[in-house]
Amino acid sequence: MTIAIGLEGSANKLGVGIIRHTPSKPAEILSNIRHTFVSPPGEGFLPKDTAIHHRSWVVKLVKQALKESGVTVGDVDCICYTKGPGMGAPLQSVAVAARTLALLWDKPLVGVNHCVGHIEMGREITGADNPVVLYVSGGNTQVIAYADQRYRIFGEALDIAIGNCLDRFARTLNISNDPAPGYNIEQMAKKGKHLIDIPYTVKGMDCSFSGILGFIDAYAGEMLSGTEKRDPDTGELITPEDLCFSLQETAFAMLVEITERAMAHVGSTQVLIVGGVGCNERLQEMMGIMARDRGGSVYATDERFCIDNGIMIAHAGLLAFQTGFTTPIDESTCTQRFRTDEVFVKWRD
Amino acid sequence: MAPPTPRLIDGTLLKQGAEAHVYKSTFLLPDMPCVIKVRPTKPYRHATLDMRLTKHRCVSEARLLNRCRSMGVPCPAVYFVDEKRGEIIMEWIEGPSVRDFLNDYMDGNSDPDPNQGGGAAGTQLDTLMQNIGQTIGKLHDIDIIHGDLTTSNLMLRHRELQAPAIESPRQECQGLAKNNISTSLLDFDVVLIDFGLGQVSNSDEDKAVDLYVLERAFLSTHPRATRLFNIILDSYKQNCLSSAVVLRRLQEVRLRGRKKSMIG
Numbered sequence: 001m002t003i004a005i006g007l008e009g010s011a012n013k014l015g016v017g018i019i020r021h022t023p024s025k026p027a028e029i030l031s032n033i034r035h036t037f038v039s040p041p042g043e044g045f046l047p048k049d050t051a052i053h054h055r056s057w058v059v060k061l062v063k064q065a066l067k068e069s070g071v072t073v074g075d076v077d078c079i080c081y082t083k084g085p086g087m088g089a090p091l092q093s094v095a096v097a098a099r100t101l102a103l104l105w106d107k108p109l110v111g112v113n114h115c116v117g118h119i120e121m122g123r124e125i126t127g128a129d130n131p132v133v134l135y136v137s138g139g140n141t142q143v144i145a146y147a148d149q150r151y152r153i154f155g156e157a158l159d160i161a162i163g164n165c166l167d168r169f170a171r172t173l174n175i176s177n178d179p180a181p182g183y184n185i186e187q188m189a190k191k192g193k194h195l196i197d198i199p200y201t202v203k204g205m206d207c208s209f210s211g212i213l214g215f216i217d218a219y220a221g222e223m224l225s226g227t228e229k230r231d232p233d234t235g236e237l238i239t240p241e242d243l244c245f246s247l248q249e250t251a252f253a254m255l256v257e258i259t260e261r262a263m264a265h266v267g268s269t270q271v272l273i274v275g276g277v278g279c280n281e282r283l284q285e286m287m288g289i290m291a292r293d294r295g296g297s298v299y300a301t302d303e304r305f306c307i308d309n310g311i312m313i314a315h316a317g318l319l320a321f322q323t324g325f326t327t328p329i330d331e332s333t334c335t336q337r338f339r340t341d342e343v344f345v346k347w348r349d
Numbered sequence: 350m351a352p353p354t355p356r357l358i359d360g361t362l363l364k365q366g367a368e369a370h371v372y373k374s375t376f377l378l379p380d381m382p383c384v385i386k387v388r389p390t391k392p393y394r395h396a397t398l399d400m401r402l403t404k405h406r407c408v409s410e411a412r413l414l415n416r417c418r419s420m421g422v423p424c425p426a427v428y429f430v431d432e433k434r435g436e437i438i439m440e441w442i443e444g445p446s447v448r449d450f451l452n453d454y455m456d457g458n459s460d461p462d463p464n465q466g467g468g469a470a471g472t473q474l475d476t477l478m479q480n481i482g483q484t485i486g487k488l489h490d491i492d493i494i495h496g497d498l499t500t501s502n503l504m505l506r507h508r509e510l511q512a513p514a515i516e517s518p519r520q521e522c523q524g525l526a527k528n529n530i531s532t533s534l535l536d537f538d539v540v541l542i543d544f545g546l547g548q549v550s551n552s553d554e555d556k557a558v559d560l561y562v563l564e565r566a567f568l569s570t571h572p573r574a575t576r577l578f579n580i581i582l583d584s585y586k587q588n589c590l591s592s593a594v595v596l597r598r599l600q601e602v603r604l605r606g607r608k609k610s611m612i613g
Contacts, residue, residue: 195397204496204546253394257367264367289393 002077002322003030005065005101006314009054009094010086010114011138012037012045016061017311018069018076021318027124030069032304032311033061038178042171051089058097065310073105078326080317083111084338086139091334099332110317111327114308115140115340118274119151120319121312126299128272134259134287135340137275137308138163141255142340143205143262149345154262155205162251163277165209169247172217173224173240180307185244186280192245194231194238200250205261207254216247252283256290269296278306319347358385368406369545373441376428382441383428386410386545389435403435406545411437413493413544420491422484423506423540442540444507447481448500451571473534477505478577482584484539485560489589494555496546499566504540553591557598560585564603 001022008015017032037053039045066073081098084091102109119133133144133151141157160168163182170181175188199215201208220243223229229238259271271291273284278300288298305312323346360374369388376383388403407430414437417424425440445453454474481503488495495502548555560582567578586592 195395197401200398200402249395249398253391253398256393257391261367286393290391293392 002318003071003075004078004080004314004318005076006080006310006317007094007098008082008308008310008313009090010082011308012050013308014054014057015308015310016065017309017314018065019311019314019318027315029311031065032309033065034309041176042174047087047089051093054090054093076107078108078110078321080110080112080313082114082313084335085114088336095334108326109332110321112313112317113338113343116343117312117316120316121305122272122274122301124315125301125305128270128299131270131272132263132268133272135275136162136277138167143258144340145266151340153341155258158206158208159210162209165213168213169216172220182277188241189244189248192241194242195249196246198246198250202254202257205258207258248282252286256286260290269294272299276307279303323347376438384439384441386437387435404432407432407435407437410544413547422487423538442504442506444505446501447503448570450505475580477534478580479584480539482581483588486585486589489556492549492551494548494550494559498559498563500570502543504542505537506540508536508538553594553598556595557602560599561602
């Protein structure tokens with residue numbers, strides 16, 4: 001029986017989670033708490049402010065996580081932290097916190113790849129054993145499949161991530177960032193009904209979102225400055241809700257298409273969606289229809305595990321720790337660039 | 350906008366990819382074989398978007414095929430396009446794919462080693478590789494990017510296809526592969542198929558990525574044939590006008606493996 005505490009802070013969420021692994025039993029989540037830095041409408045979160053947020057909350061969150069879990073410091077076997085990828089300043093403040101705890105409590109450190117954390121937690125929660133993984137968040141858009149001890153990237157966004165595209169469009173429309181810009185876009189999209197023509201940019205298993213963002217930003221800009229836009233078929237006015245709807249329908253169709261291509265390529269019928277955008281129910285629905293047509297199914301988790309959290313870092317870190325992996329304190333750095341396929345996955349066959 | 354009613358296709362399903370289904374059937378005459386490529390409706394996406402994409406892709410693939418053909422790059426002739434249904438009916442290319450041919454060749458010939466060259470079969474194999482390089486060179490000269498160059502998408506077609514003496518070029522090639530050279534490999538054209546991911550572009554980067562895709566596909570399916578791929582590149586160099594810049598770019602593409610470094 002081993003217990004790990006995980007610290008995550010690669011973007012605007014600070015998460016602390018405590019997990020227990022018992023051989024031949026599912027992992028037990030002892031606590032999983034999060035505090036999010038929310039920027040005002042029309043603004044993104046800046047690295048400096050986000051780092052200040054993480055620094056001022058980390059002690060409180062660690063104390064609360066320990067209290068909720070009912071374990072003592074002595075029970076903890078290792079301290080896992082996000083090594084990357086992510087924003088530099090927030091990553092650093094969490095790495096400093098993890099190092100401090102390791103020295104204070106005299107426990108080994110385990111540096112974890114954020115993307116691998118998402119994948120492993122998704123597999124653990126859904127029970128999907130060998131799925132094609134669509135990892136979609138504010139910083140990442142990747143289609144991943146496992147082969148020979150690596151999570152290999154079959155396709156990805158060649159420029160900005162899907163979540164970044166949605167977040168930035170939310171800023172253009174001045175939508176609230178609370179609880180998350182993508183969530184608010186999803187709610188508005190439910191009221192949209194006219195599909196406007198947006199560029200659709202898929203190249204094999206890769207895709208691109210910057211052109212789409214540029215297009216829809218300009219379109220919204222014209223609308224906000226008073227130009228009336230009408231649907232060519234019905235003559236009805238185009239609303240901001242229609243824009244959210246069109247953006248989601250187009251961008252998600254691209255994601256489903258590249259995922260389907262990867263599934264056909266590797267011959268898999270399971271698909272697992274992870275990352276913050278993976279909470280979106282329309283994306284889950286579209287992916288479900290595609291998977292059903294291929295005779296398979298879609299696996300997705302809810303916001304506790306889709307959105308960045310500490311438990312996934314604890315889980316993936318503990319998997320590595322059980323194979324003998326630790327990060328010596330003088331190597332306990334963090335990095336903004338850390339590709340999913342750089343991690344040697346020793347814990348899988 | 351309701352999608353058109355699906356038509357029952359009279360033919361055998363050859364391949365079901367992520368995007369399209371490919372059938373073998375006949376066109377106009379019962380002895381005129383053809384290929385029907387269908388892009389079925391994707392129920393997961395908005396009907397308007399689905400219609401727009403299907404139509405666009407269907408038309409663009411047919412245009413690429415026509416452009417290749419009119420510029421002398423061997424590819425299937427387009428017989429009929431029904432863009433609303435997302436169907437292209439095109440010429441049936443009889444013959445093995447280069448992938449199957451090379452696999453048969455490797456199975457049947459432990460000797461001579463394809464990496465050594467020499468021997469009648471070896472020289473002919475070299476000529477085949479030169480043909481591949483030349484065909485891709487021609488394709489890139491007319492600014493068409495194939496998008497999915499693999500050895501499965503390169504076919505070998507006998508020049509005198511309709512000649513009654515040749516009952517099955519596939520068997521012929523197998524015979525040939527097993528060193529029973531009754532017909533010369535020189536009698537076969539390299540034909541490009543499946544332009545589903547193709548595009549028109551004059552960028553060196555796109556052309557280099559095209560070659561890189563072929564290199565990866567070639568070396569992963571035929572690991573013993575590294576020397577053969579270099580013949581393709583040599584021939585490409587001699588036959589494509591912009592080959593110097595493209596091959597220089599290929600070096601860069603190989604180094605970064607097409608993928609960017611991950612940020613955030």
